[in-house]
Amino acid sequence: MLLRLLETIGEYFVFLAKVFSRPEKWRIFFSKLLFELDAMGVGSLLIIAIVSITMGSVITIQTALQIESSWVPAWTVGFTVRTSVVMELCPTIISLLLVGNLGSRITAEIGSMRVTEQIDALEVMGINPASYLVLPKIIASLIVNPVLIIISIFFALFGGYITVIIVGCVSSYDFIDGLTSFFRMYDVYYALTKTFVFAFVISSIASFYGYRIEGGALELGKASTKGIVVASFLILMLNLIITQIML
């Protein structure tokens, strides 16, 4: 079991070494990168908007309920919502969502290319398939995910604001006062650092499991599930480590 785990880790790093080699043609690399940026970014926007707005709404209602006391100032709701959303909920929950959305797409795409021998075809042509297929996906993910998380933060805070107006648990003035109080830029750096690391985990793990498929459609499904489980587990563990280091 342990030996198998070490072997897989070794294979992962060998795979990364292949991925991070110089692209054969930069023009083709950039055109693939643009394609991936569009597919990853635009393709994930709707789901991220929906999840972020509902997440912001729920956290606002829960926070308002928990700290309903005359001893606690009303702006605390907005402050707590902002802090939770920026530091934890958006970077981690949205990254976990992206594991399912982007990660499974990457595994399925690369895995089906492996199963239908398209990767072998690239290799026979003398092209490094790992670099050609995976590098644009990783770079695109490193660019797109932080942008998506920032958009997600705005949507979540907007969701909270709308909820405050509709439900009336605190006044909108107090909520906005809380959102803008004691703002630390370091919280955003911390969130973006996590997002950046998670983006690498999502794209590289998903690609790795797709790339090493042996067999047919059944293995493709298994690889997709395995990729999601491993990437989710790594995100949770790395979240803990980064939090311990940075806070």
Next chain:
Amino acid sequence: MIKVKNISKYFGMHKVLKNVSTTFQDGKVNLIIGRSGSGKTVLMKSLIGLWTPEEGKIEYSGHDIGEMSTVERQKLRAEMGMVFQGSALFDSMTIEENVRFPLDMLTTQNKDEKAERVDFCLARVDLPRAHRLYPAELSGGMKKRAAIARAIACQPRYLFCDEPNSGLDPKTSLLIDQLLAEITREFGITTIINTHDLNSVITIGEHITFIYQGEIAWEGNKDEVLFSENELLNDFIYAQPLTRKIRDKH
């Protein structure tokens, strides 16, 4: 000339290729035949360098592929074209883009030269109007022809075909065989075809290697294959009732 010298390939403890030695002749259609699971695909994937045999060596014009540097190996691969069993066309690209792909990646040709070459290759495989179509829109035979067009785009010295007739009706299968034979002669390519299609064996096999359980059991050509004394080969060739009937009649 491709020389295979005593190669053996293992999968775990199972020896799939057992001390295989043979020579694939320049400018000819070389067939590797044998039953499913006999080691044909393993031999072909070893020839193109996708798998590395544990023992023995494979020489291209006297150069051992196992001892080549990455750059040398890439150069050699640029001289290879491959038609995969399932065609392996890139789903996300049109047929034109598929055929242009090796030219984009491996050559310094300008746009017009590439367009001219793509037109030539597609016309040569009788797909002159398939430029804008996607692989999913083609029939099995058309996919094979598109794969052949992509394989010859960079004017390879070596053309490898893994079961080019699989899944095709006899007539289309014959057309693919004829096309491969014509291309081999026309461009002076060394063609190596993995097959168990008897029509291919008796029509285009200029050099035939019969593999049985990972070992070379017989070598010859299309004129000799039907009259061999080799029992293993005869079991394979005359496995179908139709071929047995023809043999018994003569």
